[in-house]
Amino acid sequence: MTSLPPGECCIRGIKHEGTPTGSIEKIENITTYFARPARPNGNAIFIFGDVFGPIYQNVQLIADNFAAQGYLTVVPDLLNGDAMGVEAFLGGKVDLPAWLARHDPTTIDPIAETVIDYLKNTLKVKSIAGVGYCFGAKYVVRHLKENRLDVAYIAHPSFVTSEELSAITKPLSIAAAEDDAIFTQENRFESEKILAGLILPYQINLYGGVGHGFALRGDLSIKEVKFATDRAFEQAVTWFDYWV
Template sequence: MSSKQPHPPSDNKTSSGLEMADSDYKYLAKPPSACCFAGTIHKGTPRGNVEEILNVPTYVVKPSEEKANGHVVLYFPDVWGISNNACLLLDGFADAGYLALGMDYFRGDPISKYRLSKNDPLPEGFDQAAWRTKHVAFATENVPKWAAAVREKFGSDKTKYVCVGYCFGAPYVCQMLATDEVSAGAFAHPTLLREEHFTSVKHPLLLSCAEHDHAFDTEARRKAIDILQREKKVYHLQLFYGVSHGFASKGDPDNPYQRWCKEQSLRGIIDWFDLWLVKS
């Protein structure tokens, strides 16, 4: 893409019509920034398909009949959207027995639309705040509707649901965990989280975190854990030494340690879901 790509409109309203300036809120996990746009594109051929659910493109990948556990993972992507990396992670959840669905709330407008490759700068004049506000408003309003449509299309009386979000997707994990629509959730290297996101969760939450994370630094992470402990929430913290924001979805697989961290994050999240759904 060249710098001639159209820029997102400067709409600073949320879906409720309220102004949404970053300065209006005290974030624990800061809004997406340059650290969220970097990373490594992973190699591999996804095996799922894209379907329209409530007019939202959705990556759907089914487990094998031998492994299927009857439960569903709702996946909320980072700013790269339903990228090859996201699809391969979704395939990993399917390998563990889950029907996995990834919501493309960017609807064809991820950050990668404005860059030819992961090393390209964003176009001059690109309005990151306007891009973010536009998609936050859509996702906040439509995640519950999309999840309900997934339940109607794929669920049964015995189906249980869990949710996972990376970076931009973290708030929607907390949004779902504040309801009784899911049994557990997890996020990795989150952004856009406020204290209310932690006080409102009703179900078990796993936090998969990087030691060096500009968006969710040590002070913010410790404050989040303090809130979870004070409010007597069920949680588990993974903290990976030496890695930075994006490690769980965009780490370099050619680096043995980064690859291990990425794989351990996914394995830990799957084990967390299994505990609350399959093994309990």
């Protein structure tokens, strides 16, 4: 396995300041946050969010930032209204194995495929870039292949298997944290070995002084975290601008 299963660090984090400017809409019956660019470049970004789902301010603000770069950005509810709450988890009210069993490839893959089909065939976007944070990274990797996603970026991934990573056929960029019990140094090295063997464009950037979740839920009042968060976002945009 190239990244370990989600743990407590996956639900810790800081709520970022700002006011989302997008809208909540439906793709068929899937609740989705839409961030529309003022100057669209014809491409879309599909954000596979973490365990908090799309109705979470941090991911909505990131979607708005991607839209400001010209990308139509969508954050669908891959969890079908069953997002995890921090207080419930820390209070021992969440059965993590049962929650994960409700949200596995048999439930999430069909939702992802519906969204991809909508972007390609209804909105007629030129290319679709996938973005995955923590839990969502697994599903970006699973769909990074022909006739699905065209390029991808993931940050501090969890639950990605070596078989899933070995099956990708499109360019992948990874933002990794130095202090990460889920995407460990050993996992990074394993991922690098797999990606090098695929002979595909890939990138793994390591950010020092930060931990798991920094790119989405980091404490931006800490200089090292703010730097890493900003640079990781720029990493994604630069990757997409070049490879879409």
